[in-house]
Amino acid sequence: MSQKLSWGIIGTGGIARAFAKGLANSKTGQLIAIGSRSQESAESFGESWQVPRRYGSYEQLLADNEVQAVYISTPHPEHAEWAIKAAEAGKHILCEKPLSLNAYYGMAIVEAAQRNNVFLMEAFMYRCHPQIARLVELVQAGAIGEVRVIEASFAFQAGFNPESRLFSNELGGGGILDVGCYCTSLARLVAGAATGKPFAEPTKVRATGYVGKSNVDEYTTASLSFPGNIVAQLLTGVSVNADNTVCIYGSEGSIFLPNPWVPSGETKIIVRHKGVAQAEEIIIPDAGDLYGLEADTVARYLAEKQSPTMSWEDTLGNLRTLDQWRSAIGVSYVAEDPHGPTSKLPLHKRPLAARSGHHMKYGQIAGVEKPVSRLVMGADNQVTWPHASVMFDDFFEQGGNCIDSAYIYGDGICEKNIGYWVKNRGIREQVVILDKGAHTPHCDPDSINRQLLISLDRLQMDYIDIYMLHRDNVEIPVGEFITVLNEHKNAGRIRAFGASNWSIERVQEANAWAAERGLTGFGAMSNNFSLARMVDPVWSGCIAASDPQSRAWLKETQMPIMPWSSQARGFFTGRARPDDHSDPELVRCWYSDDNFQRLERVNQLARERGVLPISIALAYVLNQPFPTFPLIGPRQLSETRTSLPGLDIELTPDEVRWLNLELDTL
Structure with a gap:
């Protein structure tokens, strides 16, 4: 480096003093600012270490354009807030260990660093020796x-x-x-x-x-x-x-x-x-001062944004191990509790709001007065509050407002986490809840009556925006299902309803029965729909609507579809190769000659457009001639990030048909 890296320190405790001493002995850094919660503390620290800029708040330090990198030395629960805010301020970050309380909060910090293109390292100084x-x-x-x-x-x-x-x-x-x-x-x-x-x-x-x-x-x-x-x-x-x-x-x-x-x-x-x-x-x-070595390590790898000394994935893996260790002996923190004093706000401690300039698009579903985000967050894997809150907050900030869950997911934990999140953030009228019930073997009107009330209780809500029957039971006449769903709609417990994994013939029969009696019919469906053909059902009783006949019916009726596995469960992410059978479920459900032909075309178009293949696969679903609201099931923030560009990709009708091999048949 031609000149020394200008540092600021957030926090004035003992570890901050150790770093200030090390920085004075480093080859690459200089301490120019100290931030504290009080001006008195900042002045005292500044006098001890001859720091020219002394701020009585952390915000003031982050607003200083001359500060290039920050060392965060606050107590553990505050790491996430200030690391995220530092990344947003464009500062390079050395954060005292542990990076955060758990792997999910750590993931949010890493994502903030990546999105804001800043350096981030967890401060394990011993690794730098x-x-x-x-x-x-x-x-x-x-x-x-x-x-x-x-x-x-x-x-x-x-x-x-x-x-x-x-x-x-x-x-x-x-x-x-x-x-x-x-x-x-x-x-x-x-x-x-x-x-x-x-x-x-x-x-x-x-x-x-x-x-x-x-x-x-x-x-x-x-x-x-x-x-x-x-x-x-x-x-x-x-x-x-x-x-x-x-x-x-x-x-x-x-x-x-x-x-x-x-x-x-x-x-x-x-x-x-x-x-x-x-x-x-x-x-x-x-080798010199240990903390000075740490500061020099940051400077050495600044351009790479992370250091092999303690890479991002190394940090997240370490946090996952610590999570397991704590879980094994029953230790959790109030900051990880949906009922805790810090649960009302996201990690950055600002009220939850969609970011300006987000790229989300919206559509309408009959019976739902709110606009519905074209991407729907699947909530079937977020079984802890830290995981759920981080994923949902980010999705909402990206403009997403529709969350999908079901009575059976996580034995009710997933619905409960959605409920905690919506209540804590105070956003019930800003979100669209898609929930499902009556999964086999409890697919009958009595089970609907029982499960819907339980779901509402778990969600802590008076109504569900869109309620889907999770499976069909062909032994029960369609009129019995339509009748009970209309009763709940008329009672205000649901705004609209639909069918997941129902055949088109049964949906037609149900809607015809409803129309003859002046009742509301299914307003949407949620079958599988993706560019890849589902070779074998992912789960028993699953039905796809990706075939030409189904697509023709959807186009004719303009029935909205909210498809699950819209990205074929990772088939287009690079995981699928004809010679790689390491994932038996991927092989069973999606491996076929025609799907690999589609994958080749996706990869070709992705190269031409300069985007990821998964974005092309999602764009295929979004660019249909009928309303689509694809469900995505990200487990990590990076998966949400890589899904979003699909919203901005416009495909012509010929490109849609070419991807699906249909132009070849003409």
């Missing part, structure tokens, strides 16, 4: 043969203080997030090095521990299983002293790190070889 690079080299070179067992400890006796952040549930206290994260990150790093990867994810996490009266983990151990038959034993806590060392046992010896976490001065790695009495000592020369 040359000792760790040397350790990885030793493992990769087979210095101790095959790695079998990893032991890591990081714990200390703090002395119980309910006011301390270490023992405060509200502040994300406990040993796992404070120092246990070091142990997991190193175990994953070593297991990865041993198996030829940058890091490895555990296949199993088991744990036991003591959860104190303030509901944080005071001390705990975890056992991790990794690919390659590698196991790890981890110890952490804030109420117990430990050696705070690392030992790696292999088939031909062991590697011992006496000072893995806060190395200073000259350090050493001790290697013992099988059958050799004298241990080998590998000396690591003094």
